[in-house]
Amino acid sequence: MQPIISVSNLTKTYASGFKALNGINLDIQRGEIFALLGPNGAGKTTLISIICGIANLSAGKVEVGGHDINADYRVARSLIGLVPQELHTDAFESVWATVSFSRGLFGKPKNPAHIEKVLKDLSLWDKKDNKIITLSGGMKRRVMIAKALSHEPQILFLDEPTAGVDVELRKGMWEVVRQLRENGVTVILTTHYIEEAEEMADRIGVINKGEIILVEEKAKLMQKLGRKQLKLHLQGRLDTLPATLAPYHLELTEDGKELIYTYDTQSERTGITTLLSDLRDADIRFKDLSTTQSSLEEIFVNLVRTGA
Ligand SMILES: Nc1ncnc2c1ncn2[C@@H]1O[C@H](COP(=O)(O)OP(=O)(O)O)[C@@H](O)[C@H]1O
Ligand SMILES: [Mg+2]
Numbered sequence: 001m002q003p004i005i006s007v008s009n010l011t012k013t014y015a016s017g018f019k020a021l022n023g024i025n026l027d028i029q030r031g032e033i034f035a036l037l038g039p040n041g042a043g044k045t046t047l048i049s050i051i052c053g054i055a056n057l058s059a060g061k062v063e064v065g066g067h068d069i070n071a072d073y074r075v076a077r078s079l080i081g082l083v084p085q086e087l088h089t090d091a092f093e094s095v096w097a098t099v100s101f102s103r104g105l106f107g108k109p110k111n112p113a114h115i116e117k118v119l120k121d122l123s124l125w126d127k128k129d130n131k132i133i134t135l136s137g138g139m140k141r142r143v144m145i146a147k148a149l150s151h152e153p154q155i156l157f158l159d160e161p162t163a164g165v166d167v168e169l170r171k172g173m174w175e176v177v178r179q180l181r182e183n184g185v186t187v188i189l190t191t192h193y194i195e196e197a198e199e200m201a202d203r204i205g206v207i208n209k210g211e212i213i214l215v216e217e218k219a220k221l222m223q224k225l226g227r228k229q230l231k232l233h234l235q236g237r238l239d240t241l242p243a244t245l246a247p248y249h250l251e252l253t254e255d256g257k258e259l260i261y262t263y264d265t266q267s268e269r270t271g272i273t274t275l276l277s278d279l280r281d282a283d284i285r286f287k288d289l290s291t292t293q294s295s296l297e298e299i300f301v302n303l304v305r306t307g308a
Contacts, residue, residue, distance in 0.1 A: 001029065001030060002066065003027035003028055003029055003030070004028055004029065004030040004064070004065060004079075004154065004155060004186050005026075005027065005028035005051060005062070005063070005064050005155065005186075005188075006026075006027050006028075006061075006062070006063045007024055007025060007026040007027070007047075007051065007060070007061075007062050008025055008060055008061045008062075009023055009024075009025060009059065009060040009061065010023070010024040010025075010047070010050065010057055010059070010060035010061070010062060011023060011024075011057070011058050011059040011060055012043075012046055012047075012050060012055070012057055012058050012210075013058045019210060020043045020046040020210050021043050021046055021047060021050075021210045021211075022209075022210040022211050023060075023211065024047060024060070024210075024211070024212055025212070026205060026212060026215065028155075028186060028188060029186075029203075030154075030186055031181065031184060031186055032181075032186060032187075032202040032203060033177060033178075033181050033186075033187045033188075033189070033200055033201050033202050033203075034186075034187070034188045034189070034201060034202065034203050034204075034205065035188075035189055035190075035191060035196065035197035035200060035201035035203070035204050035205070035218075036048075036188065036189070036190045036191075036205050036207055037190075037191055037192070037194065037197045037204055037205065037206050037207070038190070038192065038206060038207035038208055039192055039208065040192060042207045042208050042209065042210070043207055043209070043210040044159070044160075044190035044207060045085055045159055045190070046210075047207070048082070048157050048159050048188070048190065050062060050069075051064065051069065051080070051157070052077065052080055052082045052157060053069055053073055053076065053077050054082075057070075063076075064076040064077075064079050064080060064155070065079045065154065067079075077106075078106055078151065078153070079153055079154050079155055080153050080154075080155045080156075080157065081148030081149050081150075081151070081153035081155065081156045081157070082148055082156075082157045082159070083141075083144045083145050083147075083148045083156070083157065083158045083159065083161060084144075084159055085159040085160045085163070085190075087140060087141065087144055089132045089140060089143060089144065089147075090132065091131065091132050091133040092131055092132070092133060093131065093132055094128065094129050094130060094131055094132075095119065095124055095127050095128050095129070095130055095132065095135075095143055095146070096115065096119070096128040096129060098132060098143065098147060099115055099118065099119065099143065099146045099147050099150050100112075100115055100150070102147040102148075102150040102151070103115065103150035103151045105151075106150075106151035108151045108152070111152075114150075114152060115146075115150060118146045118149045118150060119146055121176075121179060121180075121183075122142040122143075122145055122146050122176060123142070124139065124142055124143065124146060127139060137165070137169070138165065138169040138172060138173075141161070141165070141169075141173070142176065145158070145176065149180075149185075153185070154184075154185065154186060155185070155186045155187075155188065156180060156185050156186070156187050156188070157188050157189075158177070158187065158188070158189040158190070159189075159190050160190055160191060160192070161173050161177075161189055161191075162191070162193065162196060163191075163192075170196070174196075174199055174200055177189065177200060178200075189201075197218070198218070198222075201218050202217065202218060203215065203216065203217050203218060204216060204217075204218050204221055227262055227263065227264055227265065228262070228263055228264075228265050228270075228291050228292065229260055229261065229262050229263075229291065229292050230260070230261040230262075230263065230272060230275075230289060230290075230291050231258055231259070231260050231261075231289060231290045231291070231292070232258065232259040232260075232261070232279075232286040232288075232289050233257065233258055233286055233287055233288040233289065233290075234256075234257050234258060234259060234284065234285070234286050234287070235285040235286060235287050236285070237255070237256040237257055238252060238256045238257075238259070238284065239256060240252075241259075242282045242284075244278055244281070244282055245275075245278060245279070245282060248261055248271065248275050248278075249262070259284075259286070261275060
C-alpha cells in the first residue's frame with residue numbers, strides 16, 4: 001500500500017548554518033501509530049514542522065497522501081492535524097468557538113456535528129461553553145487535539161504530547177491516541193519518553209543528531225534487540241573466572257559476589273543449561289538467580305551512545 005507520508009533524502013539547514021536534519025528517509029503507513037523517539041535537539045520538531053509546511057526543507061522531497069508538500073501545499077496540509085509542542089490557545093474564547101474557528105481556517109464549511117463528535121471523543125463536551133482559561137492543563141491539551149482534528153484530517157501529529165504532564169494525564173492521553181487510531185486516523189507522535197513509545201507505537205523510529213538511526217516495528221525491535229540477563233548470586237566470593245567459563249563471556253561484579261550472563265532470547269539455545277553444568281563442574285555455587293529483560297530504554301541508550 002502507498003504510504004500516507006513519504007519523506008525522501010530530506011535535509012534541513014537552518015539560516016544559522018546548523019544542519020538539523022541530514023538525509024532523512026521515512027515512510028509512514030496509513031492507520032499506524034508511529035513514534036519518533038529521540039533526545040532533545042535530535043530534530044523531531046524540525047521534521048514535523050517541515051512535513052506540516054511550517055518550515056521549509058533545504059533538500060529532498062516530502063509527499064503527504066501522494067501530494068508534494070511544496071507543489072501541492074494546500075491539499076497536503078489539509079490532510080494533516082498538528083498539535084504543536086508549545087501550546088497556545090486564546091484564553092478567553094470558549095472551547096466550542098476556538099475549535100470551530102480552527103476548522104474555518106482550513107476553508108471547510110461548518111459542521112457542528114463533527115465538532116460535537118470530536119469534543120465528545122475527547123471528553124470535552126460538558127466544557128464546550130467554558131472559557132479556555134478556566135480549564136485544567138490536561139483539558140487544555142485535549143482542546144489542542146480537538147482543534148487539530150476540527151477539519152477532519154487523516155493524519156495527526158502530536159509533538160511531545162505528554163512532556164511535563166503527570167502520569168495520570170499521560171495515561172489518559174494514550175487512551176485518546178488509541179481511540180483516534182480506531183477511528184482510522186494515522187498518528188505520528190514524538191517523544192523522548194521511551195515508555196511512551198513502548199506503550200503506544202506500532203512502529204518506532206529513533207532519531208539522533210538529525211539522522212534516523214533505526215525504524216522498526218515495536219514488537220520486532222523488542223525481540224531483535226531484546227536480550228536477557230541471568231544474574232547468579234554466588235555463595236562465596238570469586239576473584240577470577242576459570243578458563244572453562246570463558247566462552248560464556250560472563251561478567252563478574254566488582255564485589256565478586258555476582259555473575260552476569262547475557263543471552264539472546266531469540267536464539268535457539270540460550271546456553272543456560274550448559275552454563276549451569278559448567279559452573280557445577282568448576283565448583284562455583286550460587287544461592288539464588290534472577291533474570292532481567294532489557295527494556296527499550298536500554299536499547300535506546302545503547303543506540304544513541306553508539307550512534308554518537
Ligand atoms: N530556528 C532555528 N534556527 C537554528 N537552529 C535551530 C532552530 N530550530 C531548531 N534548531 C536546532 O535544531 C536542532 C533540532 O531541534 P528540534 O527539531 O527542535 O529538536 P527536538 O524537537 O528533537 O528536540 C537543535 O539543535 C536546535 O537547537
Ligand atoms: Mg521538539
